[in-house]
Amino acid sequence: MMRLDHILGFVLLMCAILHSFDVRAQSTTNRFKTGEKLSYGVYYHLMGVWVAAGDVTFSVQEDIFKDRSCYKFTGFGKTHKRYDWFYKVRDTYESYADKSGLVPYRFRRDVNEGDYYFVEDCIFDHPAERVLSVLKVKEQDIKVDTSTLEPESFDVLSMIYHARNLDFASFTVGDRIPIKMFIDRETHPLFIRFLGTEVYDHSEFGEVECYVFSPLLVEGTIFQSGEKMKVYVTKDSSVIPIYVESEIRVGSIRAELTAHEGLLAPLGQ
Numbered sequence: 001m002m003r004l005d006h007i008l009g010f011v012l013l014m015c016a017i018l019h020s021f022d023v024r025a026q027s028t029t030n031r032f033k034t035g036e037k038l039s040y041g042v043y044y045h046l047m048g049v050w051v052a053a054g055d056v057t058f059s060v061q062e063d064i065f066k067d068r069s070c071y072k073f074t075g076f077g078k079t080h081k082r083y084d085w086f087y088k089v090r091d092t093y094e095s096y097a098d099k100s101g102l103v104p105y106r107f108r109r110d111v112n113e114g115d116y117y118f119v120e121d122c123i124f125d126h127p128a129e130r131v132l133s134v135l136k137v138k139e140q141d142i143k144v145d146t147s148t149l150e151p152e153s154f155d156v157l158s159m160i161y162h163a164r165n166l167d168f169a170s171f172t173v174g175d176r177i178p179i180k181m182f183i184d185r186e187t188h189p190l191f192i193r194f195l196g197t198e199v200y201d202h203s204e205f206g207e208v209e210c211y212v213f214s215p216l217l218v219e220g221t222i223f224q225s226g227e228k229m230k231v232y233v234t235k236d237s238s239v240i241p242i243y244v245e246s247e248i249r250v251g252s253i254r255a256e257l258t259a260h261e262g263l264l265a266p267l268g269q
Contacts, residue, residue, distance in 0.1 A: 030102075031164045031239050034071075035262035036060045038240060045252040054079040054089065056255070058160070060262075065096045065105045072096055073157040087114050095157035102162045107155035107182075122182075124149060133185055147185045155182055164239040168194075168211045200232045200243050202257070208242055208268055209235040237265035 037059045044053045056077040063072035075093040091113065096106040107122040118137040125132060126149065135143040154162055159181055173196040181188050195212040202208055210232040229246035233239050240263070245254040260267065 029165075030099075030161070031237060031264055032060055032161060033262065033264050034060055034062050036264075037259075037261045038257060039259040040241075040255045041258045042255045043253065045254070050254075052080060053083070055258075058157075060161070063096060068105070069099060070096050070105060071099055071102070071161070073161060075157055089113050093157055095155050097158040097161070102154075102158050102165070104155045104158040104182075107157070122155070122185075124155075131182060131185070135185075145185055147182075148187070149182065150180055150187045153180045153182045153187050160241075164233075166239075168233070168235070168239065195230070197235060198232065202242065205242075205257075205267055210242060211235050211239075234267065236268050238263045238267070240267075 037057060040056045041052060042054050042056060043050045045051070054077060056075065059074045061072045061074070063070055073095040077089065077091045079087065079089040089112070092110040094106075094108040095104055097104050103126065104124045106124065109118070109120045111118050111120075116138060118135065120133060120135045122131050122133045129149045129151070131147045131149050133145045133147065135145070137143075159179075171194045173194060175194040176192070179190045179192065181190060193214045195214055198210055198212045199207050200210045211234075213231045213233075214229060229244065231241060232243040233241050240257065240260065242257045243254070244256075246252065
């Protein structure tokens with residue numbers, strides 16, 4: 001069975017691959033506001049059975065970073081309590097970003113998975129094109145590192161919200177666009193393909209018109225390389241991820257929006 005500690009990582013990835021397009025296609029206003037909260041259920045499929053594995057939430061708050069007013073984006077992932085005896089997961093991701101361009105200032109991860117844990121804190125120094133990071137893994141010594149920061153790179157969370165400001169209607173079916181994400185002290189090149197629009201029939205919210213994407217995944221411990229993931233985001237004022245599905249090395253996985261609050265406009269408008 002897939003390790004349950006990948007719950008948050010999967011949902012972060014489903015949103016992160018949405019950061020895609022040229023800044024010329026970016027909206028001049030944010031499609032979210034302070035107080036927004038999105039919740040997702042994550043499910044794992046194996047041998048013909050879907051299993052509810054855990055939950056993930058994303059929220060937007062206002063904060064201060066080095067005397068500058070900014071957004072604080074938070075992603076929190078956890079396994080369901082019935083799995084805690086087997087493999088307890090409580091992961092928190094935080095990003096501090098500029099309010100206008102959503103340029104990341106700081107990215108922090110507090111990961112607790114079974115008997116393994118680590119805390120990582122990254123400070124983005126854009127003028128010097130570098131990221132200063134401090135990493136503490138379990139009983140190991142603290143590791144301080146400096147990494148190169150490539151232009152137009154985002155951390156996982158700031159990338160999600162930057163993506164939602166893009167003008168998705170300006171892209172053509174089949175467009176394939178490179179993206180850059182900074183994680184694990186290096187920049188990862190990713191790609192997505194725009195698949196057009198489709199109506200997603202949500203069990204609670206009904207039929208929702210969506211933009212659909214397929215990322216060209218980099219092969220890793222969970223995903224195989226290729227276009228095996230589909231991401232649905234709402235074709236409305238808020239542009240939120242509503243559903244994701246993907247094959248993985250063993251079985252399949254999906255995530256679906258279960259609740260929302262504080263949207264810029266009602267879902268579908």
